[in-house]
Amino acid sequence: MMHAVRVLVFSVLLSALGMTGCEKVTGPKVDTEPPRIVETDPENGAVNIPAIPAMFGASFSEPVQEQSIVFSLTRDGNPVPGFEKFFKGSLRIGGFSFRIDLAYGATFVATIESGLADTVGNVMLQDYSWSFTTEDQHAKSLPLRLHQLVERADEQDTSANKAEGGVR
Numbered sequence: 001m002m003h004a005v006r007v008l009v010f011s012v013l014l015s016a017l018g019m020t021g022c023e024k025v026t027g028p029k030v031d032t033e034p035p036r037i038v039e040t041d042p043e044n045g046a047v048n049i050p051a052i053p054a055m056f057g058a059s060f061s062e063p064v065q066e067q068s069i070v071f072s073l074t075r076d077g078n079p080v081p082g083f084e085k086f087f088k089g090s091l092r093i094g095g096f097s098f099r100i101d102l103a104y105g106a107t108f109v110a111t112i113e114s115g116l117a118d119t120v121g122n123v124m125l126q127d128y129s130w131s132f133t134t135e136d137q138h139a140k141s142l143p144l145r146l147h148q149l150v151e152r153a154d155e156q157d158t159s160a161n162k163a164e165g166g167v168r
Contacts, residue, residue, distance in 0.1 A: 034122040036061040037112060044130035051134040054083075054098035056110055058128075063091040068117035071096050074109045091119075105136045 039059045042049045056073070066087055071094070073080040082100040087093060094112070102108065109131045116124040 031062075031118065031120050032122060033061075033118075034124045035064050035116055035118045036124070037128045040110070040130045042130075042132040044132070046132040048135040049132045051102040051104050051106075054100075054102045055095060057093055057095040058112060059093050060091075060116070062118050064094070065117045065119060065121075066091055068115055068123075069094050070113040070115060072111045072113065073098075074111070075103065075106055080108065102134050104134055107131055107133045 037058050038061050041057045066085075069085065071083070071085065073083065073096070080098075080100075080102070083096045083098045086095045086097065088095065096110075109129055111127050111129040112124075113127050114123070114125050116128075
């Protein structure tokens with residue numbers, strides 16, 4: 001008799017919760033998606049990009065592992081050395097600043113190589129490349145869009161921090 005009462009109580013509870021008792025109980029959603037490049041600075045095909053100082057960036061669909069990002073810049077198929085990586089926005093913005101001035105009026109191809117991994121180890125399987133051309137004349141200002149990407153990442157961090165109750 002006691003078993004029948006327990007079954008009845010359990011059935012009433014399930015019914016109150018809108019369940020029949022046949023639903024599959026699952027845990028939290030598991031991240032299986034690799035990170036993606038969602039925006040670059042400069043944009044693909046951009047022209048008249050300031051050569052001095054040279055700063056470039058990409059924003060990712062999710063935070064990435066800093067050590068997994070491999071960036072290259074080429075001109076006419078030849079590597080351009082002398083850059084440093086920096087990250088912003090909980091590793092959602094990857095930036096690259098050059099210690100050398102880039103050539104004026106030249107076309108460059110920037111690449112983030114496959115192997116870019118998110119924080120749980122999902123890996124981007126293909127290289128992501130974009131090209132841009134520097135301006136013909138001397139420029140002294142940083143590309144505005146990179147600043148906008150960084151500001152947006154900071155705002156996202158602040159919003160995420162508030163949504164998580166201030167715990168990070």
